[in-house]
């Protein structure tokens with residue numbers, strides 16, 4: 001059985017993390033991933049700039065923690081985005097609420113293993129969370145960011161390549177380059193993200209020195225994921241060329257191409273200000289994920305959508321990924337010693 005440092009760090013069976021996918025809700029998904037032996041994650045839900053975002057997102061996450069804590073058989077994590085805009089809105093209040101929950105609820109303390117901070121400075125909350133015994137993982141798109149996360153005391157980094165769904169680095173660095181570079185640059189465990197959807201991917205991440213993978217797009221297409229069925233169908237129909245990086249909440253973000261993407265590009269080409277784009281975009285957030293309008297709605301999604309062709313249960317998916325990873329590692333081991341390297345390369 002494949003076990004790595006992150007299995008020990010979070011007391012989980014398999015080195016598979018579910019990506020946070022705010023502003024959408026992933027409570028049921030988090031429970032299913034946790035039950036399947038991975039680390040499920042509560043997302044930072046709530047649409048930015050809504051008048052009641054702060055109250056909503058804080059009480060929402062508080063409720064989600066209670067729901068997941070009661071239902072999940074295994075451990076879980078949660079995400080707080082720490083971008084400047086998010087700090088102005090709800091990030092500090094969320095952090096206080098999480099610390100409070102850990103201090104006052106022994107079962108939360110036992111099962112909530114980690115906070116994933118993303119889209120900003122890892123310095124802000126790391127000490128605060130670690131002081132109550134939580135592990136902190138920060139999402140990083142470059143070696144420089146990974147070193148900084150290690151320096152300020154993060155327990156692990158999630159290195160996310162340009163293939164990923166959602167926010168990506170303004171300077172594109174792809175997963176195959178990013179992961180080994182980050183692994184070489186830091187001593188803390190590295191979790192690979194961006195484009196992972198199967199066991200070959202997990203085996204390749206381990207080969208590059210990562211301690212596990214985080215999957216977003218692949219987990220959308222599971223029976224338990226809360227996203228609208230049309231969102232899932234659209235992912236299954238997508239080719240690997242059907243996503244594009246356009247303006248997201250905090251900078252560039254990868255979306256599945258649809259009318260929304262085309263309209264946003266047209267607005268930008270006309271010189272529309274970012275503020276106006278924000279208010280145009282706001283009502284479009286829940287359209288695809290909640291109402292199933294896959295033309296006009298926002299569809300954050302990674303390049304690996306081109307490789308996702310089914311909607312299994314989370315349990316079946318996780319077992320399949322683990323089985324494939326083991327098969328891949330066994331297959332690679334057989335290459336060793338039975339053929340010389342030249343003949344392997346020549347077989348393509």
Ligand SMILES: Cc1cc2nc3c(=O)[nH]c(=O)nc-3n(C[C@H](O)[C@H](O)[C@H](O)COP(=O)(O)O)c2cc1C
Pocket residue numbers: 019020021022023043044079081117118119139160163164165166167193194195196214215216217218299300301302303304
């Ligand atoms: C629908 C969607 C929403 C996302 N929202 C967030 C978020 O709120 N916070 C965050 O840190 N990452 C977010 N991400 C990025 C994921 O956490 C993860 O890094 C990414 O999905 C990995 O790439 P993959 O989609 O190829 O698996 C989002 C991704 C998707 C697809």
